[in-house]
Structures are given as structure tokens and as C-alpha cells.
Amino acid sequence: MKKQLTIFLTILLFAAAPFAGASARVQIDITQGNVEPMPIAVPEFITADGASPEIGRDITGVVMADLDRSGLFSVIDQRAYIENLVNVNTRPKFDDWRLINAQVLVVGQVNQLTDGRIEVAMRVWDVYSDEQLGAVSFKTPADNWRRAAHKVADFVYKALTGEDGYFDTRVVFVHETGPKQNRVKRLMIMDQDGANPAPLTDGLNYQVLTPRFSPTQQQITYMAFYEDRPGQVFLFNIETGEQEQLGTFRGMTFAPRFSPDGTQVLMSMERAGNSDIFKMDLATRRLTRLTDQPAIDVSPSMSPDGRRISFTSDRGGTQQIYVMNSDGSDQKRITFGEGRYQTPVWSPRGDLIAFTRSYQGRFYIGVVRPDGSGERLLTESYLDDGPTWAPNGRVLMFYRETSPGAGPSLWSVDLTGRNLRRVRTPGDASDPAWSPLLP
């Protein structure tokens, strides 16, 4: 479970390109709503110094899958490649790559080190300007090759978009089994691409809901039901497996979410049937009330600068999204469309708030600016809920029930709404929570 998370990232460790300085570089603008996937060639990583060809193939496969799933790249079929590369430090024959319409070429090499580790070295080339966009090498234990591959994909993503990637991340989710009336709900964790799924809780005497990742640590907060007692908010340390109830309250505490600096947990607390929003300081365990309304106030989410909080309230009759200052002042409604708006989640970039909308029996995941303008719906189905942002704020994951009676599954979608993908999970899964980039 506690895998070594250390990868030695040594950017430009080996000779950076002497080929720089050409004209316009190839770049992907992910701020545009409409992105043509960029044709990219990823030949099988070269293996040297006794590294097995298998590990080269495995790493290449993970890199290609990451890039493809992002929707920003279209990976050209390896069978079309003309040049057979034999060394990561040799300049490619760009004509051969232009001929198959590649715009970007990723050349990688895996070297077996004498201490048992592997070194993964790679260069990203702009095929049209014959220019190197970047070079990187990682040293890591051989059994950590998947993380090395995700780091390669993150490096390519950043070289071409100028923004951090999100491939070397994990997802916590609720794994569901058993009949609906007596559903077992336990926490699981996996890599962002569905690999390495592992249980975090056994789910035997309690049901777990709505996990959320700390933006700063390998820690999550969630709500759990023990037997028939009101649900309570818990903290869970992924490294140590330590679990702790966040205070003991007579009423239910639920819908927890970390503040962006990880020092507070926002949550709803129910007293005499009414739910309001509170924040708890994790160091002192002091609880501060933020809303005081006879209506339901739920699902708080703080802006990345820590100044504002979005939440759901039905004070206006039906559920709508509101934004307030983080001390509870200046509460303002920001959504006014038809149907119900719920589960607002502030993007780590700060520019958008994701939400669940329901209208005439259909559910949608959408985004809106914090001032209420620019609403866009990205998905639609029988039930879509529980959006969570990739740490770079460019992709959302959520859970979906495709039709009446269908079990829940995890999906991801980009901000154009076009790149909708099912996320592989072992069985039924709901309530995804995306981790920050791993250290």
C-alpha cells in the first residue's frame, strides 16, 4: 500500500538540446474550447544496459494511454513509424516523422542501473521545427515503472501546454458491492488510470461516502455511517492507515471538504433536522459556524485563494449554488437556471466552479464562473454526480449511473465536454476524489 513515492526528477540531467532557437514552437492551447488532438509519435522506449524490452514496452504503453486519454493528443499507430531509433541521444530523422504527419515525437530509453534501479530518459521533439522541446530523466526502482511512465506523460503534457499534467496522481473512490438495500461501501484507492486498485477500509461494519483528498497531504476526509448512528466526518491518513473521527456530534456531520491549504475541513452539520455550513480548524479542532439559515446549506467548497466558499442551498425554494466570503459574510446566489444546481466544486485554478444540475429527470455535470456567468454543461445522463477536479483544473472525474438500475461507474471529461471517457474500476464505483500531483 505505502509505495515508495520518491522518484528522483532530474530535469535536463543529460545534455539539453543544442537545437533550440528555431521559430514558432508547437504548442497546445488548452484554454480554447475546441482542441484538435495533436498527432504525436511515441515509439517503443529503447532498452539498454540489460533493461528488459518488456519494461520498455510497458512504460511506452502507459505513456501512450495517458496522452490519448487526455484528448489533447492523437497517438499515431506504431506500425506506421519509419525510423527505427536506437539511441535517445541521437538526433531523429525528422523527414521520416513528418512523412507520417507526426507533429511531436517522444523518444525514450530505459537503462538498467547497477544498483538495481532503472533510469528512464526521454526527449520531446517538435517534428516541424526540428527543435527539442525538452529532455528529462528519472531514476527509480524497477517496480515503480508505472509512476515513471506517468511522470514522462506529465513532462510531455507540460512541454506542449505549458501547464502541469495530472497523470502521476491517484483517485480515491467508494467501491460498492451487494444489493441496493444493504450495500457495502468501502474506500478504495487506485492510480488515475485505474491501475493498482487497493482497498483502504473493509466496509464491514460501516458505510463510507464522499471521500475528498487533501490538496497538500496524502490524507482524505469522508463521511461514514456506523450501524444506525448519524453519519460523521472522519480523517484518514493514507500513509499510516490511521483513522480518526473529526469530533463527536449529536447531529450528522457530512459533505466534508478540505480548505486548499489543508488546515481546515469545511462540512455541513445537522442540528434538529436543519443543515448549516461550518468550518473546523484541524490543529485546534475549533468549529466555526458559517451559515445560519432555516434552509438546507450543504456541499461547501473553498476557492483556491481561500477567500470564498461555494455551497448548495435551497433557501430560495429549490437547490441553487451560492458563494460567500470564507467568514460566512456576503452570501450570494450565482445560479438561476431551470432545475436544481448542487455539489459545487471550486476548480484548483480558481476560474470555474463545477456542479451537478438536475432538470426534468436528467442529470448534468457543468461548469460556471464564480460570478455566475458562462455556464456550460459538459455531460448528461440518467444520473451524474460527485464531480472532482484533476489537480491542474483541466479535467473532471465524476460518477454516473447510465440508466435506471445500472450500477455506478467512474467517468472523466475535459472542459470541452467532448473527451468523455469511462475510468476503469474493479466493479461498481462512485464518489471519486482526485489527489494532488504526487511528490
Add this chain to the structure above:
Amino acid sequence: MTGNLVIKLAGAAGALLLMSACATSNGPDVSADTGSSNAGQQAQGVVPGSQEDLEQNAGHRVFFAYDQYTLTAQAQSTLGRQAAWLKEYPETKILVAGNCDERGTREYNLALGARRAEAARAYLVSLGVDGSRITTVSYGKERPLDPRSTEEAWSLNRNATTTITGAGA
């Protein structure tokens, strides 16, 4: 902390077992009484003051409209019978659980279920049931009564359900 909780719950379960053991040993006489006072009821073998008795002679579940927590006339009449029944068994403690259908978000439904449980609790209290006998819980949409995804199932799943947690007398 987890250990504590488990022990407490086990303690409560043990207490319940004791209670029902008592009731069973006194069973024959009492149920004969009930049989004569509630003529026409097929409540033979139903232990007075038991969950089964509550379900058969008062009704333990009230239903709500979509996204609502106001009590219908029918719900009020069921709760009226519940209140009368609870006055007959003044030592009985109950848990009122609020539930929702699956056509809402998980977090809002947790809050809505709490509203429904409280609506039922408050009505029982207004009819003279001592509030200290009633605890409430919301299960949101997590524990549906009917697993199907139909209008009929959803109307059953929007409920407040009363369960006896401690008996006495």
C-alpha cells in the same frame, strides 16, 4: 475510538436481547389480553409493544412527495396512531430514520433525509410524545427499501421509518 463504538453497540444489542427474552417469558398471558381487547385483529403471537406490534397496529413508516419533507394528511394520521401507541408503551424508545429516493445528489439527500426524520419527530412531540424517547438519523438515499428504479419504488423510498430501539414496562 472504533473499539469503543463497537463495544457500545454490542452492549445495546445485548440489552435488546434481554428485553425480548423477558417479553417472551411473559408472552402467553399478555398476548391473550391483547387478543381480547383488539378483537378482529390477526395479531396472534404479536408481542405487545414490539416492533411487529407497532407495524401492525399503528404503522411505522410515513411517505413524502419528491424533494419534500412536509407531512401529508396520511402521514399525520399514521404518526397520530404512532403517538397513541407510544403512550401505551411509555418506556419504549424509538429511532426515526429519514430516507430519500435515488433521484437526487448524495449530499443533498443526506440533508433532506434529516429533514424528513425531524418532521416526523417534531409531529410526534407535538402530540405529547416525550422528545427524549426519540432519536433521529438520516440515511439519505443510501438504504432504499425498494431496490428498483421505478416511480413506485421511489415513492416507497421517500420515507421516515420508526424502529424500536429500547423497550420497557
